[in-house]
Amino acid sequence: MTETRADTDRLSADLTGMVAIASINPFGAPPRPGHREAEMAADLRTRLEALGLETGLDEIAPGRPNVWGRLKGQGGGPTVLLAAHLDTVGIEGYDGALVPRVEAGRVHGRGSCDMKAALACYLETIRQIRERRLTLSGDVLIAGLIDEEDQMLGSRAWGRSGQRADFAIVGEPTGLAICPAHKGQLCAVIRTEGRATHSSRPELGINAVEHMAEVIVALSELDGCLRRDGPDHPLCGHGRFSMNVIQGGSIASAIPDWCELEVDRRFLPGESPADILADIGRRLDGVMALRPDLRVSLSDPSLLAAALDTPVSSGIVAALRRAVETVTGAPARIEAFPGATDAPNLGCPAVICGPGHLEQAHSLNEWVEVRQMQLAVEIYVAALADLAG
Ligand SMILES: [Zn+2]
Structure with missing residues (x-):
């Protein structure tokens, strides 16, 4: 020393x-x-x-x-x-x-x-x-x-x-x-769209918050998949995924016509942001295939750090x-x-x-x-x- x-x-x-x-x-x-x-x-x-x-x-x-x-x-x-x-x-x-x-x-x-x-x-x-x-x-x-x-x-x-x-x-x-x-960091916003109506007759609306719940269930596997089957890097380990900010609806007496979820994907050197977005997009397509009335979109990155x-x-x-x-x-x-x-x-x-x-x-x-x-x-x-x- x-x-x-x-x-x-x-x-x-x-x-x-x-x-x-x-x-x-x-x-x-x-x-x-x-x-x-x-x-x-x-x-x-x-x-x-x-x-x-x-x-x-x-x-x-x-x-x-x-x-x-x-x-x-x-x-x-x-x-x-x-x-x-x-x-x-x-x-x-x-x-x-x-x-x-x-x-x-x-x-x-x-x-x-x-x-x-x-x-x-x-x-x-x-x-x-x-x-x-x-x-x-x-x-x-x-x-x-x-x-x-x-x-x-x-x-x-x-x-x-x-x-x-x-x-x-x-x-x-x-x-x-x-x-x-x-690792790098990619954040993006997932949005579900529904139809607002008075909450006394929920069946007349489409509940964007409930639809987001289905999205969340589908995406909750992603972090485990990355850790189990995803590529790894000698120093960085595996990529990670988490769902961290959610908001939706405006008043408790109305069926919400929108919900937004911001997700965070930590990616390895060599992984491309376009591929990461495409992977999340495919998982959202999978949810929509099961629920034809569910409308969901994925934004461009709200944050992208190399x-x-x-x-x-x-x-x-x-x-x-x-x-x-x-x-x-x-x-x-x-x-x-x-x-x-x-x-x-x-x-x-x-x-x-x-x-x-x-x-x-x-x-x-x-x-x-x-x-x-x-x-x-x-x-x-x-x-x-x-x-x-
Ligand atoms: Zn610092």
């Missing part, structure tokens, strides 16, 4: 400063008070400029910019992107979410773990490169991206037209495990593996990340590896250990030196 030199005071100060800026994702609405991604971007830009980096802002949606900073290398080596999202989930029911506090070696507050800790680590990584007088052949890019918690507009735009990199590290909370793969499948043989995985083993003195864990992230959108081989644990992310008591952040900085510095030293 190597000595950690990353400065805990600076890490805590940067992180608490950023947690205090409420950058809650607006989930499709125009940014409102409390949805300060732009302020987060401006704040991060100021911090990057204070470190002497070349910086820029790219407005992705009105009032919602990505921000980046570049530490120039000597030339000739790979450019490594350290990416993190600027937004957080909401704070409903979370007392003190925006009043960051440092207690018993942990920084508490919304966004502390997911994932402003990574941004604080990236800033300290730059300082450590300077203080240790490391010369890198390639550039280090730091990116703060909007909208990861919703449609991933920031990383999608980065992949299309952002600064180019050869490798990327995304410091989502993995507990410092190395995650070169994750799967990640960076080869374990990639240079970025090898560099992180050596870095983790040198820094922690323990074997590196190579595993799939549980959720979908910005990583597959960045336009280069990307790996997720960062401080903190996913159990704290999105919770009503979010925190990250400063010690994890210190170790993350050592790992990032060692991986950068390995790739471009």
Whole structure:
């Protein structure tokens, strides 16, 4: 295990400063008070400029910019992107979410773990490169991206037209495990249509809610089929399916003429969204074949996030593996990340590896250990030196 030199005071100060800026994702609405991604971007830009980096802002949606900073290398080596999202989930029911506090070696507050800790680590990584007088052949890019918690507009735009990199590290909370793969996510809305009538004479109507019940029964086999008979991936396991939001009807005294069910399909690298929709569509056709009066439709994806499948043989995985083993003195864990992230959108081989644990992310008591952040900085510095030293 190597000595950690990353400065805990600076890490805590940067992180608490950023947690205090409420950058809650607006989930499709125009940014409102409390949805300060732009302020987060401006704040991060100021911090990057204070470190002497070349910086820029790219407005992705009105009032919602990505921000980046570049530490120039000597030339000739790979450019490594350290990416993190600027937004957080909401704070409903979370007392003190925006009043960051440092207690018993942990920084508490919304966004502390997911994932402003990574941004604080990236800033300290730059300082450590300077203080240790490391010369890198390639550039280090730091990116703060909007909208990861919703449609991933920031990383999608980065992949299309952002600064180019050869490798990327995304410091989502993995507990410092190395995650070169994750499933993708496809959500879609199933709608049944019926005929409304007064509920004193139900036989005169067609009950869309009752018809949805038949759809639900038919689809309730799908997750088991995927786990039993579906394809699998060495890190990601099997695809998964769940039915998670339902609404229908408008008043209890009327037979409902509509019902909508939003479903969530987690898919493996290599599975195509078109095939997934076609599979669900065939199952709906099966229900309709048994019930000719049942009218059901399937929407286009309401959410589609790509799967990640960076080869374990990639240079970025090898560099992180050596870095983790040198820094922690323990074997590196190579595993799939549980959720979908910005990583597959960045336009280069990307790996997720960062401080903190996913159990704290999105919770009503979010925190990250400063010690994890210190170790993350050592790992990032060692991986950068390995790739471009
Ligand atoms: Zn996150």
